[in-house]
Amino acid sequence: MPYTYQYPHPALTVDGVVFGFDDADLKLLLIQRALDPFQGKWALPGGFVRIEEGLEQAARRELAEETGITRLYLEQLFTFGDPKRDPRERVVSVAYYALVKLAAHRVRAASDARHAAWFPVADLPALAFDHAAIVELAFQRLKTKVRYEPIGFELLPEKFALSELQRLYEVILAQPIDKRNFRKKILSMGLLQDTDEIQQDVTHRAARLYRFEPRRYEQLKRKGLNFEL
Amino acid sequence: MPYTYQYPHPALTVDGVVFGFDDADLKLLLIQRALDPFQGKWALPGGFVRIEEGLEQAARRELAEETGITRLYLEQLFTFGDPKRDPRERVVSVAYYALVKLAAHRVRAASDARHAAWFPVADLPALAFDHAAIVELAFQRLKTKVRYEPIGFELLPEKFALSELQRLYEVILAQPIDKRNFRKKILSMGLLQDTDEIQQDVTHRAARLYRFEPRRYEQLKRKGLNFEL
DNA sequence: TCAAAAGTGTTAACCATACACCCATGC
């Protein structure tokens, strides 16, 4: 059943740049393409937008279908529309970037039948289409956004130690941070709730675990707080 | 000559949110729709993306065709794809926002045959489609971006007085700024070149005119400067 | 008892803020 239009319409897709963090480094979720073009190459998860669904909805659906991930922070990144970015036909793609709590998704995605796997952002394989450029832009965005919005927490487990948070920032910003100053600043914002729990299974003194309180953040933001690192 | 696809494709458009500044307030360029839907209503300039052209290219072409404006700062804003945003069919629109030196474009746009006109941002007419939401987002973006990137200059004439620049910031940020601190800060960044000229036709002491030096900014940025207000 | 990371305070430099008066010019 063909669909006919008076003028040519480009195809519309969504692609997702999914970041995870496992306290050594920042990871990116890729899938191996089963079909041409770029068969066998690694690519961003994504696919065609259905005619009756919203863009973000499409992005969430594709990520769920291809990687099994359903709970994530998702934000529109940029729309890529170079006429030659797909060798088959004109395809415009709305790219999203996503942050997930990797610990909860590690096994699932890695063992997925569609050949999904996590790669260190610093060491990615060659990517299909213009996906390298999309990843690059997403990483830039993450770098800048993490400094003035509390989105880093989306990459950590529910409960985390301050040193884990610090390492996250050090990895993303690619610069060392003074421990004392970091703690002072982050704690003084009043966004973290002490859980009264401590790390388990560590081979040294266990650290206190904290929880990020989004509602507290919304309250304080309204009173003029601005998160900044 | 119809175009046929195996699956339905949404239509793809670009829309432009064009800001101008005339030292009293911030203005927005709108055009009056000649056709249904929303005939006679004011709307953002924009139109369909041609099959062989890039997105930004399409945005520039539409702005040139509908408003005569060709030299402007243009940046992709967001892609709007709610399935019901256009009553006719599914239309996904890539929105751009643009900053123009209004003084150079005032007459042209206002007298244009396509009924283009500048409206104060604070007092806009009802807009077609979801254009009010697009404008809202663009204004938000302008507000935040103007604080950490030197894009305000795109709204001013080539040569401008510091008080004009200050008023621009006061209007966009909707808050008063201390004159001495503003001057100290902006001049200390070393981005402005004194033109050795002064205002003409003013009814009081004429102010020095400055020029923003984009190349100087690029140099200093590489050395770690970050513009911030 | 040693290794590894947790946790904690103080000082100095810098930057942001607040604030008021004189100057040049056109009418």
Place this chain on the structure above:
DNA sequence: GCATGGGTGTATGGTTAACACTTTTGA
């Protein structure tokens, strides 16, 4: 000579940045 905006300096308080040692725990 007066009205209008142009142009300038300083003092204070708050914030950031630099820096080192003690504590806890498991192996």
